[in-house]
Amino acid sequence: MSYKVKLYNLRRVLFPRPCLLCRRGACIHSVPVCKDCIEDLRAVLKEPCRFCGLPAAECICTHNKDVRFLLWYELPVTRKLIAMLKYNAKRERVEFLADRLAALCTGHYDGVTYVPRRPKEKRLYGYDHARLLAEAVAKRLNVPLICTLECHGHIQQKFLSASQREKSMLGRYNAIPEAVLAYPRLLLMDDVCTTGATLRACSSLLREAGAKAVSCAVLAKVQTHYKP
Numbered sequence: 288m289s290y291k292v293k294l295y296n297l298r299r300v301l302f303p304r305p306c307l308l309c310r311r312g313a314c315i316h317s318v319p320v321c322k323d324c325i326e327d328l329r330a331v332l333k334e335p336c337r338f339c340g341l342p343a344a345e346c347i348c349t350h351n352k353d354v355r356f357l358l359w360y361e362l363p364v365t366r367k368l369i370a371m372l373k374y375n376a377k378r379e380r381v382e383f384l385a386d387r388l389a390a391l392c393t394g395h396y397d398g399v400t401y402v403p404r405r406p407k408e409k410r411l412y413g414y415d416h417a418r419l420l421a422e423a424v425a426k427r428l429n430v431p432l433i434c435t436l437e438c439h440g441h442i443q444q445k446f447l448s449a450s451q452r453e454k455s456m457l458g459r460y461n462a463i464p465e466a467v468l469a470y471p472r473l474l475l476m477d478d479v480c481t482t483g484a485t486l487r488a489c490s491s492l493l494r495e496a497g498a499k500a501v502s503c504a505v506l507a508k509v510q511t512h513y514k515p
């Protein structure tokens with residue numbers, strides 16, 4: 288064992304990482320949650336789809352075939368994980384989620400890209416959590432992280448119908464053609480998929496800019512928005 292590894296292990300024993308979910312207990316082994324929370328994490332990863340009965344990662348409902356995801360957004364533990372990613376994204380926490388998400392993305396990609404945050408959000412939190420997640424997944428898939436989309440800020444959506452919302456979404460982003468042309472098969476990532484409007488709008492912008500194939504992956508998907 289090298290000197291560096293020994294030092295790392297010693298530091299972990301003296302200062303255990305705080306639990307990903309409760310932030311109080313200390314993490315055990317390689318799992319980033321404490322002894323009390325490990326069952327919560329196992330349960331949330333196994334929570335069955337209310338239509339096909341499979342866990343989120345294996346859900347076969349037709350609405351899900353274009354988007355890979357790990358968790359159901361409605362579960363309290365998922366909300367905690369998303370909040371952690373948004374407000375306090377320590378690298379090792381992102382990596383735990385990226386490990387599992389990357390295992391679901393089995394296609395052939397030339398690069399991983401992401402739906403960028405609004406400029407105001409990025410200023411507020413100091414980083415783009417979708418980018419952080421995409422970067423960690425790209426590393427695991429052995430392909431580069433590419434910035435292919437730009438976001439122009441907020442468009443008021445409250446009073447818009449679903450189709451108007453989708454059109455307004457197209458105006459919020461624009462694709463960078465030079466980036467897309469060099470990496471024609473893309474994996475597009477975001478944190479949460481609600482109605483799917485953002486992913487659809489961004490995928491079509493990427494295709495218009497020259498992408499040959501766009502697959503999508505998110506950490507969590509909202510289940511209440513679809514019926515088989």
Ligand SMILES: [Zn+2]
Pocket residue numbers: 306307308309310311312320321322323324
């Ligand atoms: Zn805990």
Ligand SMILES: [Zn+2]
Pocket residue numbers: 336337338339340341346347348
């Ligand atoms: Zn399902």
